[in-house]
Amino acid sequence: MTPLTYDVAVIGAGSAGLQAAQTLGRMHQTTVVLGTDRYRNDPATHMHNFLGHDGQPPAELRVAARKDAEAYDDVRFVEAEVTRISGELGAFVLELAGDEPVRARRVVLATGVHDTLPAVPGLAEQFGDLVAHCPFCHGHxxxxxxxxxxxxxxxxxxxxxxxxxxAGELVVLTDGARLDDATAASLDLLGAEVATAPVTAVRRTDDGLEVDLDGAPPITLGGMFAKTAWAPTAPFAEQLGLDVSELGAVLVDGFGRTNVPGVYAAGDLAQGPGMPMPMASVLVAAAGGLLAGAACVQDAALNRIA
Structure with missing residues (x-):
């Protein structure tokens, strides 16, 4: 029977949300996981730097993790998009698109972020394979x-x-911009080639990538890194009055607690103490989900005996 009010509502079914759900299920906390089929690492053909899962497609990890969480009787999955969260500790209301609202005593935000790539034709089509943004995940x-x-x-x-x-060779593509003197000097010290012409297109070849430049010969590459601009995928931080960093990440303590009692955050959305930004890693996101789930259990237990 579906409880009138869940102990915890987890929003997001990526690695952070799934690990939070498993942790809560093991502690017999009635938990609803609300998720969609959109994930930040969907473009990635394989994920790396994850203990025991190096080189595995991200979707395979999610399928296995969901199966683990579903094995616990207290965990329920609902495929629905949360549109709004209101309320307070012990009485949160989550409004759903096309479904009845869900009530929960605590909420774990694991909704992640979405990336926006530089506006270079062809770049997005290669993102997650020959174009990446994290050297720890795809550099090797x-x-x-x-x-x-x-x-x-x-x-x-x-x-x-x-x-x-x-890398065997390094090529910095400034896309028409000028490097500051310190950056130019550092790149020269590293022996990196610098191409200053605007980038007009990126396309796949049999051997990697070919980059078209305005007014200059094309450049062939084995792979490329591009910095993305990212933003939260959902407006819940603003709705709940959560503290956020200058980058827009939700600020949390070491256990994923936000400044609002009963609200926790984990994954790429959350920025922990001492961190300049969220660590965009599947393994770190899962660890954050475990900590947030554990904090929910601990806080509830302390509340009962206080």
Whole structure:
């Protein structure tokens, strides 16, 4: 029988939400997981740097993780989009698109973020494979190749430095922008080639990528890194009055607690103490889900005996 009020509502069925659900299910907390079929790492053909799952397609991990969570009687999955959250600790109301509202004593936000790529024709089609944004997740796959870095901001030099031991050659594509003197000097020290012409297109070849430049010969690459602009996928932080960082991430403590009692956040949406930004990693997201789920249980237990 469906409870009138769940102990916890988990919003999001990626690695953070699924791990939170499993943790809560094991502790016999009535839990509803509300999710859609949209995930940040959908474009990725394979995920990497995840203990025991290196090179596995992301969807396979989600299928296995959901099966684990569904094995617990107290966990229920609902395929529905949450449109609004209101209420307070012990009495949150989650409005759903095309379905009846859900009530929960606590809420775990695991809704993630979405990426916006630079507006270069062909770039989005290769994103998640030959174009990536995280060297920890996809850098090794370009080992020994000629690797491009699209961008001109100061972080470009740091990216080039991390990739220097991996790439056979480095090419920084500034897309018509001028590098500042410090960045230019750092790239020169690293031995990186710099192409300043505007990038007009990116396309796949048999050997990797070909990058068209305005007024200059095309450049062939084995892979490319591009910085994305990201934003939360849902407006819940604003609806609930959560504290957010300058980047827009939800600020949490070491256990995923936000500034609003009863609301927790995990995954790419959450920024922990001492972190300059969220760590965009499937493994870190899952760990955050475990911590947020554990915090829900601990806080509920303390409330009962206080």
């Amino acid at each position: 796959e370009f080992a020994g190749a000629r690797v491009g870095i699209l961008g001109s901001a100061p972080h470009t030099a740091a990216m080039a430095s991390m990739l220097r031991p991996i």
